[in-house]
Amino acid sequence: MSMKKRESYKKHLNRGVMAVSFAVIFIVFSIMGGRIQAFADDAVATQTDAAKSNSSGPVTTGLAIDGYYGEWSQYPSADITYNSNNGYSVHKGQIAIDGDRLYVHFSMNDLYTSQMQFQFWNITVDGKQCVLNVLPVNSDGSINWSGQMYNLGEGIYRNFGVFAGYYTDIDGDVAFTVYDAAHTETGKGDEIEFSISMKKLADYLGINIDQGATITVSNPNIGAQGVTITGTPTGPWAGAAMAMALATGGVFVCRRKKR
Structure with missing residues (x-):
């Protein structure tokens, strides 16, 4: 084999190896990070109001209601406001x-210099x-009508439940966090997470909620x-199949050039 052909072969071989390596890395990160749409019962979150609806990226799983919100960083978010033009005033x-x-x-x-009003949601x-x-709620899950909801001190509050309409229990789990009890402009704003x-x-609604249902949640006191x-269910191995196709393509190029 001439020196020129040998160099050409090495060049194409390296390209094939790089393609295979890329595909393997793609699969590993997809499985470990859970960030691609194919490795979850994915969904698409959008911002919705009367005028517009802007779509955003895939939603994955892995949430826990505990008052610590770091896992939400991988999820798309929507701006919540009453027509504020100040980006710092947007929830x-x-x-x-x-x-x-x-x-x-x-x-x-x-x-925001007041405690979040979190009782009513649509x-x-x-x-x-x-x-x-x-x-x-009380320890047995029943409503504690004398329980405190306002003027809460700093901390994470887990003693809340979620009820539909006139207080039908829908197995709610709630965490509400106050970072700055005085709610000064230099403090951090309140946060809440809940699941039902x-x-x-x-x-309660008398309907079936299938995987393609469209669900909207809003808080009229916030924005x-x-x-x-x-919901947009997908096949669990679609991402892996795409990665393997890239790897196969790389090997094919290497072999074809070798011939």
Whole structure:
């Protein structure tokens, strides 16, 4: 084999090896990170108001209601405001689905100088709407009508439940966090995350919630916008198949040039 042909062969061999390496890395990161749409019962979150709906990226699983919100960083978010032009005065909302659970996360902007009003929420499922009430609960899950909801000190509060309409329990799990009890402009805004059973919500609404349902959650005390999720189930190995196709293509190029 001449020196020129040998160099050409090495060049194409290196390209094939690089293609295979890229595909392997793609598969590993997809499985470990859970960031591609094919490795979850994915959904697409969008910002929704009367005028527009902007789509955003895939939603994955892995949430826990505990008052620590780091895992929400991988999820798309929507701006929540009453027509504020100041980016620092915009609240954030997020929504996700994992199995039977619907997850919601809202955070107040740091300039907001009052405690978040988190009792009343609106939820719409394929056009059917009801009110969600976040209320203090006793240890047995019943409503604690004398429980405190306002003027809370700094900390994470887990003693709340979620109820549909006139207080139908829908297996809610809530974490509400106050970072700055004085709610100064230099402090951090309140945050809340909660989850509910979609089966119990469906029973209350008298409908079936399938994987393609469109669900919108909003808080009228925070902003005009809501967050909307529409289920988009995919095959679990689609991402891996695409990566393997890239690897196969790389090997084919190497072999063809070798000949």
